[in-house]
Amino acid sequence: MHSLSAFFIGVLFGIGLIVSGMTDPFKVIGFLDLAGAWDPSLAFVMGGAVVVGLFAFRLASKRTAAFLGGAMQVPAARHIDRRLVLGSLTFGAGWGLAGFCPGPALVALGAGYDKAVVFVLAMLAGMALFEIAERVLHGRSR
Amino acid sequence: MIDWTVFTPWSALAGGIVIGTAASLLLLVNGRIAGISGILGGLLRPMAGDVAWRAAFIGGLVFSPALYALVERLPAATIEAGYPLLVLAGLLVGAGTRYGSGCTSGHGVCGLSRLSPRALVATVAFMAAGFVTVFVVRHLLP
Numbered sequence: 001m002h003s004l005s006a007f008f009i010g011v012l013f014g015i016g017l018i019v020s021g022m023t024d025p026f027k028v029i030g031f032l033d034l035a036g037a038w039d040p041s042l043a044f045v046m047g048g049a050v051v052v053g054l055f056a057f058r059l060a061s062k063r064t065a066a067f068l069g070g071a072m073q074v075p076a077a078r079h080i081d082r083r084l085v086l087g088s089l090t091f092g093a094g095w096g097l098a099g100f101c102p103g104p105a106l107v108a109l110g111a112g113y114d115k116a117v118v119f120v121l122a123m124l125a126g127m128a129l130f131e132i133a134e135r136v137l138h139g140r141s142r
Numbered sequence: 143m144i145d146w147t148v149f150t151p152w153s154a155l156a157g158g159i160v161i162g163t164a165a166s167l168l169l170l171v172n173g174r175i176a177g178i179s180g181i182l183g184g185l186l187r188p189m190a191g192d193v194a195w196r197a198a199f200i201g202g203l204v205f206s207p208a209l210y211a212l213v214e215r216l217p218a219a220t221i222e223a224g225y226p227l228l229v230l231a232g233l234l235v236g237a238g239t240r241y242g243s244g245c246t247s248g249h250g251v252c253g254l255s256r257l258s259p260r261a262l263v264a265t266v267a268f269m270a271a272g273f274v275t276v277f278v279v280r281h282l283l284p
Contacts, residue, residue, distance in 0.1 A: 003198035005171050010202020011209055013164035013176060013247075018210050018217065020157020021150055026220035030148060032276040037145035041154040046250055048158025049165065053255025056166030066173025073173050074256070077243070080263050087242020088249070088264040091179075092271025094234025097279065098223045101246040102239060103178040103203060105232075108219050110204035115221040115228055122229040126236020127183050 001068055014107045020045040023107045025099025032096050165251050168199070177248020178203070179239035242268070 021027045030039035095101050100119050108116035165176035181196050207216055239245040253261020
């Protein structure tokens with residue numbers, strides 16, 4: 001049941017990305033190009049999503065279990081540290097280079113773009129490198 | 143300067159609302175945060191009972207363009223980056239999102255919806271890095 005709902009919610013999320021324009025790297029880079037012909041559209045994507053999300057997270061904070069059962073798994077981390085900032089800066093640099101962040105890249109892969117396949121494979125490799133580095137450096141195997 | 147010819151506030155807002163709705167549903171129905179990099183990265187660190195919903199959500203994202211195309215023509219994506227740049231960008235996005243514990247969806251949409259200061263710092267960091275990267279690539283290097 002959890003998987004079935006996750007699948008349909010994934011489809012809905014993907015359709016939202018397509019409608020919003022986020023799946024077109026040219027448009028994403030147009031948003032990030034403040035000094036050029038700036039396209040502010042993507043600020044409206046995040047704005048629209050957050051307005052809806054505000055209600056959901058307020059509602060969720062009053063619940064202890066999800067509708068399908070099981071605990072609400074909301075992150076507990078509150079600290080602002082070097083990992084958060086350096087990781088986000090690294091992500092932002094990659095985002096600016098190609099115009100893809102993880103969600104839109106997966107949708108573009110589904111739409112059949114060869115370049116999105118290459119990007120997603122490299123992204124998975126980056127994630128795997130992170131996992132390996134974590135295990136080697138910190139001996140973590142959560 | 144804003145380029146009004148490419149500005150699409152309504153479709154951006156509509157897509158954002160759909161994305162926010164999907165993130166809200168995953169939270170309330172499944173009790174999970176719709177952070178794409180976290181959902182995907184969790185598959186590289188598989189734990190019993192935690193794989194199926196992740197794979198189903200990612201499957202939904204990848205499948206979404208096929209479903210969208212049944213109703214409406216898919217908008218074209220323009221991917222200007224060449225293959226070497228896509229590989230570099232993918233590695234940075236993959237490693238950066240895992241090191242920083244989130245991407246545009248987890249920090250940008252869900253985190254800001256929870257009014258998390260941690261997510262705000264991450265969002266400012268990846269946006270700033272994106273702005274600077276595009277400025278360097280488009281205006282300083284050529």
